[in-house]
Amino acid sequence: AQTVTQSQPEMSVQEAETVTLSCTYDTSENNYYLFWYKQPPSRQMILVIRQEAYKQQNATENRFSVNFQKAAKSFSLKISDSQLGDTAMYFCAFMNEDYGQNFVFGPGTRLSVLP
């Protein structure tokens, strides 16, 4: 069975600095998707970034980028120029190629951006 691990329960970063959130996963599949979700105090889940395993190029979305290391089964999220609005819980998630058949979340990392 797939598992997702986020080893950092809490992190903090100064505003405007860069922070990296870690995520590792375990799977025997070759084709899958990885996600980072953000859950701010407003509570709704927001998709931050998505990576297809067959793509070698790391996904980027504005200040958010990932370091996808398929062989190491690692999928870290880098937030550049951190803003106060980035304060939230961040969940790493894995989904196998057959959408919805197996969707697994990590336990989350609480990120606090300090002024």
Add this chain to the structure above:
Amino acid sequence: DAGVIQSPRHEVTEMGQEVTLRCKPISGHDYLFWYRQTMMRGLELLIYFNNNVPIDDSGMPEDRFSAKMPNASFSTLKIQPSEPRDSAVYFCASGPGQGFDTQYFGPGTRLTVL
């Protein structure tokens, strides 16, 4: 602990039928969350409970949806009547406290409404 348990894992029903999804949270967790996952809308928070009390149900899409938590070890999400657009994967998650802190997700229930 076995983790968050959801049942059934898959549900196929016809439009108009009542659907009940079940969740057993991790023992000792004070918070329980229901989410819906679709390709179009991503992961949406529907409702969450604290100590069996519904705190925020603003994410519940319509009156056809209702959720209950009669005790600390069981919660249900009911759709009556069901519609094809309700087809999605429904996740339950539980957390030990502090509201939107660490959450442990269940495996999800894949609902298909024909």
